[in-house]
Amino acid sequence: MSDPHVAPKARYDAALAGELEADWQAWWEQDGTWEVPNPSGPLSQGWAEVAGRPKAYVLDMFPYPSGAGLHVGHPLGYIGTDVYGRYLRMTGCNVIHTIGYDAFGLPAEQYAVETGQHPRVTTEANIANMRRQLKRLGLAHDHRRAVATTDVAYVRWTQWIFLQIYNSWFDPEQHRARPIAQLEAKLAAEPGWAELSEADRRRRVDGHRLAYRANALVNWCPGLGTVLANEEVTVEGRSDRGNFPVYRRPLTQWTLRITAYADRLLADLDTLDWPEPVKLMQRNWIGRSTGATVAFASPAGPIEVFTTRPDTLFGATFMVLAPEHPLVDELVADAWPDGTRAAWTGGHATPAEAVAAYRAAASHTTDQDRMSDQRTKTGVFTGGWATNPTTGGPIPVFVADYVLMGYGTGAIMAVPAQDERDWAFAEAYDLDIVRTVQPPEGWEGGAFTGDGPAVNSTRTALSLDGMGVDEAKATITAWLEQEGRGKGAVTYRLRDWLFSRQRYWGEPFPIVYDDEGLPVALPASMLPVELPELDDFAPRSRPDNDTSEPEPPLGRSQEWAHVELDLGDGLKRYRRELNTMPQWAGSCWYYLRYLDPTNEERFVDREVERYWMGSGGTAGGVDLYVGGVEHAVLHLLYSRFWHKVLFDLEEVSTPEPFQRLFNQGMIGAAAYLDDRGVYVPAAEVADGPDGTFVHDGQPVRRQLGKMGKSLKNSVTPDEIYEAYGADTLRVYEMSMGPLDMGRPWNTRDIVGSHRLLQRAWRAVVDEDTGAPRVVDEAPDAATAKVLARTVAAVGADYGALRFNTAVAKINELVNHLTKSGRCDRESADTLALLLAPLAPHLAEELWRRLGHEPSVGRQPFPVADPALLVDDTVTLVVQVNGKLRDRIEVTPQVTAEEAEALALASPKVQELLNGGAPRKVISRPPSLVNVVL
RNA sequence: GCCCGGGUGGUGGAAUCGGCAGACACGGAGGACUCAAAAUCCUCUGCCCGAGAGGGCGUGCGGGUUCAAGUCCCGCCCCGGGCACCA
Secondary structure (H helix, E strand, O other), rough: OEEEEEEEEOOOHHHHHHHHHHHHHHHHHHHOOOOOOOOOOOOOHHHHHHHOOOOOEEEOOOOOOOOOOOOOOOHHHHHHHHHHHHHHHHHHOOOEEEOEEEEOHHHHHHHHHHHOOOHHHHHHHHHHHHHHHHOOOOOOOOHHOOOOOOOOHHHHHHHHHHHHOOOOEHHHHHHEEEEHHHHHHHHHHHHHHHHOOOOHHHHHHHOOOEEEEEEEEEEEOOOOEEEEOOHHHHHOOOOOOOEEEEEEEEEEEEOOOOOHHHHHHHHHHOOOOOOOOHHHHHHHOOEEEEEEEEEEOOOOOEEEEEEEHHHHHHHEEEEEEOOOOHHHHHOOOOOOOOOHHHHOOOOOOOHHHHHHHHHHHHHHOOOOHHHHHHHHOEEEEEEEEEEOOOOOOOOEEEEOOOOOOOOOOOEEEHHHHOHHHHHHHHOOOOOOOOEEEEEOOOOOOOOOOOOOOEEOOOOEEEEEEEEOOHHHHHHHHHHHHHOOOOEEEEEOOOOOOOOEEEEOOOOOOOEEEEEOOOOEEHHHHOOOOOOOOOOOOOOOOOOOOOOOOOHHHHHOOHHHHHHEEOOOEEEEEEEOOOOOOOOOHOOOOHHHHOOOOOOOOOOOOOOHHHHOOOOOOOOOOOOOEEEEEEHHEEEEEEEEHHHHHHHHOOOOOOOEEEEEEOOOOOOEEEEEEEOOOOOOHHHEEEEOOOOOEEOOEEEEEEEOOOOOOOHHHOOHHHHHHHHOOOOHHHHHHHHHOOOOOOOOHHHHHHHHHHHHHHHHHHEEEOOOOOOOOOOOOOOHHHHHHHHHHHHHHHHHHHHOOHHHHHHHHHHHHHHHHHHHHOOHHHHHHHHHHHHHHOOHHHHHHHHHHHOOOOOOOOOOOOOOHHHHHHHOOOEEEEEEEEEEEEEEEEEEOOOOHHHHHHHOOOOOHHHHOOOOOOOOEEEEEOOEEEOOO
């Protein structure tokens, strides 16, 4: 007796999907289906077959191997690039695609501090788990090329690139980096060089390198014995972990001279096919401002300011210095001078007292707080006066934290009439306001920042009155230059890149210090510099009042920190650099290592790099780079900077790394809170009445946002693999909406994608026997048309990353085949080919059962017969006054006159015309006629 | 506050060039098959009025341009993301 509960044995369900997905993944692996050859070197086997094809470099932003593993939001981009890469391969491209791991970083180190487990151990375990989860998706990656930034062989070349940067300087004349030896030769020819000591010469040269040491403020937390990242510091200025006080203190840090490249980083954005918002963010981040520097005379010497509005100089009625500005101490007067107004003193007896109190308060204010808007302006008078160079009159000098030491010169001339912040400060502190730009009639606001004729701007030989802003700027700048009081200048918001971290789990610097304390670069032959083994990763806690130098974890290993080396002048003792590089270092160049992952001679072979990064008439580089918009600035800017240095040094062939960038959206999810504000498992929430939500009989509140463990709304790919298989997950994620838009995850909807694959399977394969059920006949006329339309549309959609509409078109084809109840061979073959990029395991299986040799992924993508794309008749829409009134089937060749006649003859139109004549007829054959009454 | 996205049925979304709004899917309703159910297949499914034929309304809100607006322009509202008190 047969059990009626058992489904047909060859039905495409989760079990069968899981089985054939495992089989095909094993087959691909063994066959090397997705391995792609290089033009030369160890990976060049099979090159001859593909040499003539166009190349395509498809790249994902690589993941951090977190211990939490993946949720279904993570692989969205990876599936997108996989479908795209598979499609390109089927259209004849030589596609390179793989994925690696950005594996240095804080979480592994913190875990090590807590458990004593070596970060390498946890990192490798996490990578293994993530690799398993990703492999299950069936991505067409060349796994031979996968690298992790923590691989010793990879670290070696990260260090090597650092050495290239270190051993370079930026030549402002040629506007590019050049080897440091060329600078040395140039300096040696200058007078006075011979008199310098050896150490002074080195200091001179070091001052020009692209990697240099400078003092920078760090978040030092004695209680934890470590330096903290900004995100580890609370708004109250205490440590996230342990709630210890955190102090901003200067520390000698490695810094990369990215500002030298500001202009090129800005200009070359125009050559890139990137989303405009990302370009805009980079432009704003670089923040180029043009204006002038102006020197104001003061008893403490000239105070230099930068302004974008030199035309308003006559209206500068006071100056403001940042609390950290070095001239503040010299400006502070012994007593409040004559002319000091009550509001200026902050209630203190002397300027010194007032400034000291203000500075103390400012040092407790966090950056975040200082940057927050709408905060009332605070400040205090220094008791010092400066001279406005145009009017010659004295103006008071204030200290206020709305001026930042890190931007411009750390000092401003305040022009309240034309600057909103200065206006607010002037109002609060009873300062003079002089308009130098005439606001429009009826202006009632405060500061006027727009264009208008200059007023109140005349003094003996100089007058700006009546000029517009641009003319006034040019005139005053020329005057400043002539008087030697200033000159035209460009300032950037971009600052040099702080490149060292007081961490264990990062790349050690290939730098040692000699007995004079000067840095010496190790030769490339001594790379890699490996991390010392430590047993205890926990930093030593110190008392709060401890002011000794923070010591990075690498200092823990004394035998590592001190070495005896022969660096060309005999065996000597050196002290190693104890800082490590930031996580950004490894992610700056991984796309180059994918190209040539095992090369021991170079970071990437020249010929291999030229081939894969080569340009098709554009700036060149990676053909498609997909990742989250959260990397719009830092990673993408740092990476472009490294690439440009390597380009200048002729190590890579293109000026830009990523020709085309695409930001995939984030998969969000609903989280639910009960009336106590506690998250309840989202999977257990049911719909209540009137759009409300219920958990366990109690109403709960919905909150849309990210997916996360703590929000109790995480869905892992593993549960979806289990319930439907990987192909269903792929199809679902691609069908949810446009790839670049965020969208909520909804497990309920997946079944639709599963049913699509089931129906496709059922159209081709007999569910009872597993044999193909195709008829060896040509498709009927209607089917042939549907096929052609689908092929054309799906191909276009794949190529344009419109996967959601591609899925819809395939759905229509499958619906047609299901409805016709008959599947001819051409339809079946075509269906398998169309599905190959999207649902590759199912497509391989259909292809094999249809009697073909694998792999379907190596077949050419179908091309539609253009004759079948032309319809015999089209629907002519007939509107009266813009409203749809009738539809008429016409030939596509219908003329405007014919269409108009047909429309007017329509009974509907006749009825509405009611014997009269239309006022006007718009005829747009063959799609539309609009009759205007 | 500024900058960038977005707002279309019960839900996710489609409409790529100013020309039929709502493709496709989820959910829902009904039917076929079945002893019954699951699965599958078929039909319907924006809202309102109407027995029906049909009619009216409809893409966040208010205006405008146009023969014609989801799409273009002006002014608002709401949601999401980003940020720099940048002189």
